[in-house]
Amino acid sequence: MRRLEARVAELERALSLRASQTTAGDERLVRERVGIMESVPDGLVMAAPSGQVIYHNRVSLDLHGYANLQEASQSRQQIQEQWELLDMDGHPVPVADWPMPRALRGEVFDGYELHVRRRDGRRDFIASYGGSLVRSAAGEPLFALLVVRDISARKAAERALRASELRYRTLVEATGAVTWSCPPSGLAQAAQPEWLAFTGQTAKAMLGTGWADAVHPDDAARVAQRWQDAVARGEPMVSEYRVRRHDGAWRWVSVHAAPIRDARGEVTEWIGMHLDISARKQAEAAALAAREQARLRLAELEDLYRNAPVGLCLLDRDLRFVRINERLAEINGIPAAEHIGKTVRELTPRLAEVAEAILRDVLDTGQPRLDVEIVGETPSRPGVERSFVEHWLPVKDAEGRITGVSVVAEETTARKQAEMALRESARRKDEFLAILAHELRNPLAALRTGLDLIEALRGEDSACERPVQMMDRQLNLLVRLVDDLLDVARISRGTIQLRMERLDLAEVIRAALEISGSGLSRGARRLSVDLPSGPLPVQGDRIRLVQVLCNLLNNAAKFTNDHGCIAVTAEPAADSVHIRVQDDGRGIPRERLAEVFEMFSQAEPGRDGGLGIGLTLVRSLVALHGGSVRAESDGPGRGAVFTVSLPLCGGASAQNPTQAAPTQRTPQRRVLVVDDNPDIAESLGLLLTTLNAEVRIAHDGAEAIRICEDWLPSHVLMDLGMPGMDGYETARRLRARHGKDAFRLVAISGWGQDEHRQKTQQAGFDQHFVKPVGVAAIKALLAD
Numbered sequence: 001m002r003r004l005e006a007r008v009a010e011l012e013r014a015l016s017l018r019a020s021q022t023t024a025g026d027e028r029l030v031r032e033r034v035g036i037m038e039s040v041p042d043g044l045v046m047a048a049p050s051g052q053v054i055y056h057n058r059v060s061l062d063l064h065g066y067a068n069l070q071e072a073s074q075s076r077q078q079i080q081e082q083w084e085l086l087d088m089d090g091h092p093v094p095v096a097d098w099p100m101p102r103a104l105r106g107e108v109f110d111g112y113e114l115h116v117r118r119r120d121g122r123r124d125f126i127a128s129y130g131g132s133l134v135r136s137a138a139g140e141p142l143f144a145l146l147v148v149r150d151i152s153a154r155k156a157a158e159r160a161l162r163a164s165e166l167r168y169r170t171l172v173e174a175t176g177a178v179t180w181s182c183p184p185s186g187l188a189q190a191a192q193p194e195w196l197a198f199t200g201q202t203a204k205a206m207l208g209t210g211w212a213d214a215v216h217p218d219d220a221a222r223v224a225q226r227w228q229d230a231v232a233r234g235e236p237m238v239s240e241y242r243v244r245r246h247d248g249a250w251r252w253v254s255v256h257a258a259p260i261r262d263a264r265g266e267v268t269e270w271i272g273m274h275l276d277i278s279a280r281k282q283a284e285a286a287a288l289a290a291r292e293q294a295r296l297r298l299a300e301l302e303d304l305y306r307n308a309p310v311g312l313c314l315l316d317r318d319l320r321f322v323r324i325n326e327r328l329a330e331i332n333g334i335p336a337a338e339h340i341g342k343t344v345r346e347l348t349p350r351l352a353e354v355a356e357a358i359l360r361d362v363l364d365t366g367q368p369r370l371d372v373e374i375v376g377e378t379p380s381r382p383g384v385e386r387s388f389v390e391h392w393l394p395v396k397d398a399e400g401r402i403t404g405v406s407v408v409a410e411e412t413t414a415r416k417q418a419e420m421a422l423r424e425s426a427r428r429k430d431e432f433l434a435i436l437a438h439e440l441r442n443p444l445a446a447l448r449t450g451l452d453l454i455e456a457l458r459g460e461d462s463a464c465e466r467p468v469q470m471m472d473r474q475l476n477l478l479v480r481l482v483d484d485l486l487d488v489a490r491i492s493r494g495t496i497q498l499r500m501e502r503l504d505l506a507e508v509i510r511a512a513l514e515i516s517g518s519g520l521s522r523g524a525r526r527l528s529v530d531l532p533s534g535p536l537p538v539q540g541d542r543i544r545l546v547q548v549l550c551n552l553l554n555n556a557a558k559f560t561n562d563h564g565c566i567a568v569t570a571e572p573a574a575d576s577v578h579i580r581v582q583d584d585g586r587g588i589p590r591e592r593l594a595e596v597f598e599m600f601s602q603a604e605p606g607r608d609g610g611l612g613i614g615l616t617l618v619r620s621l622v623a624l625h626g627g628s629v630r631a632e633s634d635g636p637g638r639g640a641v642f643t644v645s646l647p648l649c650g651g652a653s654a655q656n657p658t659q660a661a662p663t664q665r666t667p668q669r670r671v672l673v674v675d676d677n678p679d680i681a682e683s684l685g686l687l688l689t690t691l692n693a694e695v696r697i698a699h700d701g702a703e704a705i706r707i708c709e710d711w712l713p714s715h716v717l718m719d720l721g722m723p724g725m726d727g728y729e730t731a732r733r734l735r736a737r738h739g740k741d742a743f744r745l746v747a748i749s750g751w752g753q754d755e756h757r758q759k760t761q762q763a764g765f766d767q768h769f770v771k772p773v774g775v776a777a778i779k780a781l782l783a784d
Helices: 002-015 024-039 058-064 076-082 099-104 152-175 193-199 210-214 217-233 278-307 326-332 349-365 413-457 465-493 505-515 517-521 542-558 590-595 614-624 678-690 701-710 727-738 754-763 775-783
Strands: 043-047 053-056 083-086 109-118 124-135 141-150 178-182 237-244 250-261 267-276 311-316 321-324 369-376 386-396 402-411 501-504 526-530 537-540 565-572 576-583 628-632 640-647 670-674 694-698 715-718 744-749 767-770
Touching: 043 058, 043 099, 053 058, 058 141, 076 083, 076 099, 099 109, 099 124, 099 141, 124 152, 178 193, 193 210, 193 237, 210 217, 217 237, 250 278, 311 326, 326 402, 349 369, 349 386, 349 402, 386 413, 413 678, 501 505, 501 542, 505 517, 505 526, 505 537, 505 542, 505 565, 505 576, 517 542, 537 542, 537 640, 542 565, 542 576, 542 614, 542 640, 614 628, 614 640, 670 678, 670 701, 678 694, 678 775, 694 701, 701 715, 701 727, 715 727, 727 744, 727 754, 744 754, 754 767
Parallel strands: 526 565, 670 694, 670 715, 715 744, 744 767
Antiparallel strands: 043 053, 043 141, 083 109, 109 124, 124 141, 178 267, 237 250, 250 267, 311 321, 311 402, 369 386, 386 402, 501 537, 565 576, 576 640, 628 640
């Protein structure tokens, strides 16, 4: 009671009540209201008409965090500085719309919800305000009264409920779930909109047990029994079955149904949800199929590991063996079981030195490495270097992470040895051919020079004309055979080099006809030549193209009978030119047309000489010029046609080769012949003498150097392969003693490969002739 009186006194002081201002009725009114305000469970706030707060009940003091009424009694300005009010959307509320100003204006309101927040952060709550203006008996405003109720907890509960409902509705909408309810009997008695929309049933059709008509016939009996049992026991039901959708498609659904019970435990309602799980079912079916495929693949892999003729293994990221087949274990010389868990370095350290870095690169980059050649020792054969070809492929898991390396290893030791033996055999064959050509060219050189000497000395004597011509033809044949053998060797090694220049193919054809003239005209054969009047510009090696056409012309002459006809034509096309060599001779069986360009192929083996490599050279040399060659024949006795096609050059026409200057008498030359073969040296010396040359002969390099000390020649014709001091060393010493321009230094050798020509150039030679050298070349040399 004393507390109430004290509170009344505080209120009186706050209101400054005086007898002159208030009546006894007003005082009684204040006392009554204060008593009520202290007893109510809500916060109450009173403010004077000026806006000054004059009273908080205990609930309001506690709500606002004030210790007593004195601390809480604030002016309107102080309240605005200390507090801020927000509407329920979080927007600041203007001061004029705060609860107290509204009440002081005489507004009566209730349920005015605001977010109340102290600016220093000490108080933050949601309040519901009611307000009114209290007047005196005379109608004058005494104070404004606010009722404040803290509804923070209720609002939080409402937000949680809304969030829960939103989550549920979002989940239902996101999953496409169909919700439904029915009475305790389990019979549908009211339309379920979501069920109707999903199945396309009418409301009347689904009532009772009609909903079951939408269930797949194969599932209907099972589903009906499960539902009846659940209703009878009052227990939740979970089931999966197929339901016909409104578009006629059968969809798998997962059904969850649960009973709702009252306080007495009686079932008052059933609620349920259908969730479309067709995608999951399809995924499960796909996963099942994938597992089956994986099982089959694993079985196939096991079979492969068991029966593969090559080594197989799987390494993890630490390069440890995870699995290995018996073949690779046999190669390594270690049982398969002892590989598992061991690293490559632990088991095969010699091979690991080569393979480990590349294997780790496959793990790091995910790039396979194929056809990796590995050479090293294995424990099964220590001390023996073995060769392997391996394929290393990254192994990835379902997420694409690299988990290891799959290795396929094939031993190639025997094959490598066979290849090395073949290469060695080919090398020896090439060396043999080169040596054979060199040895053959020495006697051929003597014969060539002897025939040229006989031709020069016989004068008008016609008795030996035919034997000399016969020997000349046979000698030319021998020279051509030697040259063809070396050319085939060069082409097979890929070492032949073309000296490309812009040519007029018509001039090349004329040169070939001139060289082959004697063979073409023999036996009264008729030769017809049809060339275009304009130039035929091509890019090529003049000597090699002449060689191609000579081979074709000689081939035609060989297989054309006496009084036969050989025709040579050249026909330009859009961007190429076609040269045809046609004869009416023995022809080619059609079944053999495809093989006439093969090595050592002969139309009639043993007849007319030759090694069967001339046409092989034709095909190879034409291909090096970017062209092609083909053979045609209507069969035996009906002749043959060989057609060479070459690309034409664009731009200006090829220039005709420079015409030779009118023949003049060769001036007298001082010629030193150096050759260890007496026959070659003597015959060449005699020939040079007939050509008005002063000749000295040396049979080795030292003798040549001594002669040049006393008798300086204008030309030195020197062999290369001499015993003791060879031609290269002799040339270097001569150049060192007499200088570069003292005489013309010419190599005449049976060695004609490119490496020999390079060596002669480096030794100081001016020219390199291959034996045998014809008289025309000798004359041209002396005239230079």
